[in-house]
Amino acid sequence: MTMEVLLRSPLDMHIHFRQDAMLDAVAPLSAQHFAGGVIMPNLVPPVDTVDRLLWYTSEVKRAVGNHRFQPYMTLFFRNYTREELVAAKPHIIGIKLYPAGATTNSENGVREIMSMKHVFAMMEELDIPLLVHGETHGFVMDREQEFCEVYRTLATTFPGLRITMEHITTEAAVLLLDEFENLRATVTPHHLIITLDDVAGGMLNPHLFCKPIAKRPEDRAALLAAALKPHPRLMMGSDSAPHPVDKKESAGCAAGVFTAPILLPLLAELFERNNALGSLQAFVSDNARRLYGVEPPSTTVHLVKEPMTIPERYGNVVPMWAGKTLSWSVRSVE
Amino acid sequence: MTMEVLLRSPLDMHIHFRQDAMLDAVAPLSAQHFAGGVIMPNLVPPVDTVDRLLWYTSEVKRAVGNHRFQPYMTLFFRNYTREELVAAKPHIIGIKLYPAGATTNSENGVREIMSMKHVFAMMEELDIPLLVHGETHGFVMDREQEFCEVYRTLATTFPGLRITMEHITTEAAVLLLDEFENLRATVTPHHLIITLDDVAGGMLNPHLFCKPIAKRPEDRAALLAAALKPHPRLMMGSDSAPHPVDKKESAGCAAGVFTAPILLPLLAELFERNNALGSLQAFVSDNARRLYGVEPPSTTVHLVKEPMTIPERYGNVVPMWAGKTLSWSVRSVE
Numbered sequence: 001m002t003m004e005v006l007l008r009s010p011l012d013m014h015i016h017f018r019q020d021a022m023l024d025a026v027a028p029l030s031a032q033h034f035a036g037g038v039i040m041p042n043l044v045p046p047v048d049t050v051d052r053l054l055w056y057t058s059e060v061k062r063a064v065g066n067h068r069f070q071p072y073m074t075l076f077f078r079n080y081t082r083e084e085l086v087a088a089k090p091h092i093i094g095i096k097l098y099p100a101g102a103t104t105n106s107e108n109g110v111r112e113i114m115s116m117k118h119v120f121a122m123m124e125e126l127d128i129p130l131l132v133h134g135e136t137h138g139f140v141m142d143r144e145q146e147f148c149e150v151y152r153t154l155a156t157t158f159p160g161l162r163i164t165m166e167h168i169t170t171e172a173a174v175l176l177l178d179e180f181e182n183l184r185a186t187v188t189p190h191h192l193i194i195t196l197d198d199v200a201g202g203m204l205n206p207h208l209f210c211k212p213i214a215k216r217p218e219d220r221a222a223l224l225a226a227a228l229k230p231h232p233r234l235m236m237g238s239d240s241a242p243h244p245v246d247k248k249e250s251a252g253c254a255a256g257v258f259t260a261p262i263l264l265p266l267l268a269e270l271f272e273r274n275n276a277l278g279s280l281q282a283f284v285s286d287n288a289r290r291l292y293g294v295e296p297p298s299t300t301v302h303l304v305k306e307p308m309t310i311p312e313r314y315g316n317v318v319p320m321w322a323g324k325t326l327s328w329s330v331r332s333v334e
Numbered sequence: 335m336t337m338e339v340l341l342r343s344p345l346d347m348h349i350h351f352r353q354d355a356m357l358d359a360v361a362p363l364s365a366q367h368f369a370g371g372v373i374m375p376n377l378v379p380p381v382d383t384v385d386r387l388l389w390y391t392s393e394v395k396r397a398v399g400n401h402r403f404q405p406y407m408t409l410f411f412r413n414y415t416r417e418e419l420v421a422a423k424p425h426i427i428g429i430k431l432y433p434a435g436a437t438t439n440s441e442n443g444v445r446e447i448m449s450m451k452h453v454f455a456m457m458e459e460l461d462i463p464l465l466v467h468g469e470t471h472g473f474v475m476d477r478e479q480e481f482c483e484v485y486r487t488l489a490t491t492f493p494g495l496r497i498t499m500e501h502i503t504t505e506a507a508v509l510l511l512d513e514f515e516n517l518r519a520t521v522t523p524h525h526l527i528i529t530l531d532d533v534a535g536g537m538l539n540p541h542l543f544c545k546p547i548a549k550r551p552e553d554r555a556a557l558l559a560a561a562l563k564p565h566p567r568l569m570m571g572s573d574s575a576p577h578p579v580d581k582k583e584s585a586g587c588a589a590g591v592f593t594a595p596i597l598l599p600l601l602a603e604l605f606e607r608n609n610a611l612g613s614l615q616a617f618v619s620d621n622a623r624r625l626y627g628v629e630p631p632s633t634t635v636h637l638v639k640e641p642m643t644i645p646e647r648y649g650n651v652v653p654m655w656a657g658k659t660l661s662w663s664v665r666s667v668e
Contacts, residue, residue, distance in 0.1 A: 213534055
């Protein structure tokens with residue numbers, strides 16, 4: 001008997017599609033399995049006007065092609081006027097805030113977050129979710145935990161603002177999720193699986209280097225427990241972030257783990273190993289639909305426990321665990 | 335007025351010279367500035383017989399050529415007989431213990447350290463120093479701190495055994511140094527300068543990846559304070575470890591920072607910035623001479639505060655801070 005799982009309309013709530021040739025290469029790899037996803041706006045220059053948003057939306061839709069995939073677009077946070085927010089609202093699922101310099105193409109991010117209270121207040125009033133890359137500029141292992149104070153202030157000051165802590169990596173963030181009803185979070189599959197040991201404990205592995213960096217075993221344990229439960233305000237967001245191989249295997253390796261084409265087999269293997277396959281539907285779709293009030297295209301992904309060997313490359317991008325074999329694979333998408 | 339420093343017979347108490355072409359390439363880069371150094375035995379296969387030790391000694395001497403440089407040789411720790419220890423003693427400065435798998439070419443290392451008590455007891459009796467790569471197999475940021483319990487047990491059980499904690503990287507190890515008279519330590523210049531932030535806080539930098547990995551800012555502060563004092567049982571050991579560039583800028587990056595040719599300018603800059611140039615002689619020579627009772631060739635290195643731009647490569651090896659400019663340089667060695 002082969003084990004099987006049917007997933008309805010899986011969603012990836014945090015994806016980097018990039019632009020131009022990279023967009024064309026990676027968008028179909030998400031769209032082949034997912035019914036929708038949140039597309040991050042950290043292009044160069046950032047997506048921070050309605051004009052640029054509409055252009056990027058059409059670019060994404062073109063790259064997605066005939067797949068039934070709903071891109072949920074985001075704006076790059078800046079000091080927006082109310083008029084700009086009103087104009088943008090119909091076209092976006094939220095606005096993504098990057099502390100300046102925190103990750104790839106975030107140089108135009110915010111320097112003093114609490115100097116933007118007037119924008120958060122307008123977003124609260126207009127019910128536009130705030131998506132946050134939550135890291136300070138402190139020591140790399142402490143950045144997310146230190147940022148929890150900012151989350152706490154935001155959640156308290158703007159109780160009606162829906163705030164997503166993106167790609168959480170620490171036990172501290174998991175604990176915070178339980179404190180405030182208006183906080184929700186995404187977590188990547190790789191942060192459920194790896195720790196800093198996998199990045200730098202043996203040989204240094206640039207293909208597992210990302211921001212926020214993978215943390216300690218007790219952090220991974222807390223994240224995994226929340227995902228398996230599943231926590232009702234935790235959503236799968238892969239943060240799949242392609243870089244050409246020469247930007248990874250280099251003297252200055254870019255941050256990002258590319259997982260888009262392997263996410264569902266990876267998760268099926270992980271959840272089955274933890275006897276939690278029953279939680280997968282909520283983690284990869286239902287929680288996000290409820291929390292964001294979205295209705296993605298109706299698809300059914302048929303996962304089977306049959307081996308899938310991860311390719312060494314997708315174009316010029318090396319995926320997580322290149323060459324390894326997963327015990328689950330995608331049989332069909334209908 | 336140009337600032338100048340004269341160093342007498344500087345010693346590098348922890349060097350990886352490798353073998354064959356790499357030995358020929360790197361040995362002169364240490365020997366041009368240093369009057370001697372401790373040569374690590376983790377070749378493939380390891381240097382763990384007197385025959386192989388004598389062969390490696392002659393190889394090192396050949397590669398050093400006409401430089402006045404005394405190689406202080408080491409054996410790779412294993413379950414030696416008393417007869418072997420007696421035969422080896424005249425040819426070595428100590429025996430280096432690697433926990434199995436802890437670093438480059440350590441697969442033949444020790445699995446259960448305290449199962450080797452009989453060897454430690456013989457080394458204590460014969461007054462052969464024990465040099466230790468002190469890391470457990472735990473989480474990468476905890477390995478050295480966890481190993482401190484092993485150091486504590488060794489120091490207590492064998493009070494007459496001279497034990498060097500090699501390349502310490504944590505505040506915990508600095509504190510331990512003060513607890514036991516028979517513990518001494520080496521520290522690398524790069525661990526006085528960098529933290530994990532420099533390895534993985536911005537772009538990932540494979541050329542600053544080493545074992546033990548660079549730790550937290552408070553660890554660096556403790557190490558630097560001990561070096562600047564200078565602590566009387568702390569010695570400069572660079573752990574300079576060359577790897578060909580294609581083994582560093584790769585999907586599985588080898589551990590090691592190559593610093594041999596820039597060590598003295600790097601240290602002069604660091605000690606001057608901290609108003610501690612007066613401590614440099616003890617840190618790079620006198621402490622080691624006293625602790626090991628060695629008398630290296632008499633040399634004088636003339637350091638001047640004149641800029642030195644670090645080459646992008648030495649052969650096929652990328653040094654630490656390739657392309658950057660240091661404020662000090664070596665004017666002459668006499």
